[in-house]
Amino acid sequence: MRELTYKDALNEALFQVMKADERVFCIGEDIGVYGGAFGVTAGLIEEFGEERVVDTPISEAGIAGACVGSAVTGMRPVGEIQFMDFVTISMEQLVLQAAKIRFMFGGKATVPMVLRMPGGSGTGAAAQHSESLENWFVHVPGLKVVMPSSPYDAKGLLLAAIEDDNPVIFIEHKLLYKTKGHVPEEMYTVPLSDTKVVREGRDITVVATSIMVNRALEAAEQLAAEGIEVEIIDPRTLNPLDEEPIIRSVIKTGRALIVHEAVKTGGYGGELVSRIMESEAFDYLDAPIRRLAGLDIPIPYNRTLEYHTVPQIESIVSEVKRIVRGEV
């Protein structure tokens, strides 16, 4: 089976879709000659030229605005925000324009744009280059929010996002770029709003997003050695959420742990807990649903502190044990 890194899977997806659809173009800071801060757009400018791989000044509002405007006129822009942190500059374009236009024009206009951005900590890049802001967008109807956790999903979800007629916030993870996995060579899509059970188990449901899926999988290996079978679920698309597989799983296991890197307070975990509590799974809960999430602080620069600020494999292992053993 062919293996690619997460970064190369994204790169391949962009190559293929730009070849197949001339409406698709990329726009962002240092994405051309430099190939992007993490190399996702490497080689594109040589293949497609400056017209379709547009280097911009440092102006995130401009990138997002250009995407919105060109999308409304029929293009399929793929913008890149160098670090997710800087998407804060783009909020007006995304929240007030991209998310609203289709509704306010009664469906006569659509905004088929994708805005890619790497989020997350773990690179020692400190508080202004390590944010996990996905829930900012989850809270805005009209935006779709996608967070792939594997190379296969990265390629398939990016192609599906570009195909979608709505604005999609596509959140990658810096630490995932170098992870490897099976990626088919041909073009394929992974449908949006299609929650995936990535590992089956009977004792507890762990719902994880982005890199936390990978950490949960490692934790599950360790826990399996102790006889604890963890079921791991990756929503992949946070909004609109396909909640059914999560509810089915909690009905089966009776226990749930939510793991995400973003800070706990106001994080996506609260939404997931609520979806479970409001569903028929409530009657099957045999323990409180717990959230393992980032501490409510900005990401510290010190590497040791940074490490302990967000969930790690060992913290997932111990939290799962506490729940399964009825200690909480």
Added chain:
Amino acid sequence: MKEIIMPKFGFTQETAEVVAWLVGEGDVVEAGDPLLEVTTDKINMEVEAPVDGILAGVRVKVGDVVPVTEIIAYLLEPGESLPQDALTGPVVVEAPPTGGTATPVAARVAADLGVDLTKVSGSGSGGRITRQDVEGFATGAKNGQTPAEKVRATPAARRIARERSVDLVQVAGSGPRGRIQEADVLAFQPAAADRGLVEAAIEPLPAGDYRVVPMTNMRRSIGQNLQQSWQQAPHIMFQADIDMTAVEALLVKGNHRLSPDEPKITITAAVTRAVAWTLQDHPWLNSRLVESENEIHLMSHINIGIAVALEDGLIVPVVKDANMKGMKRLNEEIRDLAVRARSNQLKPDDISGGTFSISNLGMFGVDRFTAIINPPQAAILAVGRTKSMFVPDDKGQPVVRPICNMTLSADHRVVDGAVAARFMQDLRLALEAPETMLL
């Protein structure tokens, strides 16, 4: 035709037991005539005829426990006869009302909590089971008697309990803080024969080796209240040997002034006076713990309960606003309450509202004893006999003094040791130097 119903004498009263019929079927009575005597948890009462008439259709017999508002008989006008439905279907008084007479919300809550409705007695109109009854039963059964906290159980445990008709109250939880989890319900085996086990544990004796005394309402009530108090209130005890010289001198002087037909002022009245005076500065001892609200109520009035022994039980009538009354007045009121207590003449108001209790067993020659707090009060004073003892005077020489041992029991959830100790210190001052109470 006039229906006679079982009256409700107290707020919390659910039933009353028929003690005696004072008139018979066919007797002519006038409005206000006593028809029958009933007993509630606490006191005996007479049920009077509401109108003139002829007693007919008596539906309850002596010993029946009847829900309040239940029809117990009819009064007919001359020439009138009982309607057919009054003759048929006498009330069922043996068993408390069952599932059929629960309010819809009570039925739902019972299902949620896994409560068997047939075991719950109703306090609603006509003995209907209310939501409070169900919740009270669920918590009560778990904790011996009193509602204290709800059953902790996971949603999954509750669902399975519902499906299998398991009463969660009986299930032991293995989770944190005793939370009942799914596995606990699955593992739960209902005791095969609860009754059988209990009966087997008591060695059977041949009939005639014992005399059967039915558990009266009063005995049950005493048992429940005091068991609850003893198990739930952490009792702390404080003893003081108090020199009664000054009190005795005061009583001699005071009693000397009474006319011959007036009752002599007793030690109980003097102690009541001193306790009421002392409580004015010690509100924690004059308080109630209201657990359901998470509150301690420091009571504005000082109402002293005086324990009175009865032939078949015990009752604690209350002297209202005791701190506003002198020893002579207290003596008269205590005497009146005791007389009425022994002749079953107390009214509900006479036994309610107490904020502190005194139990004096000195007249039986008891040197010292401890008493169980009368809930929801926070403290009770046990008074032993006053006896002559050698004690050193201020020069260290032995002198004979009347010494009385008093033991305070206080609820440590409300009253701390130093608080109780200061109360005892001031009580000693009031009794050893009663003139202090004039200040």
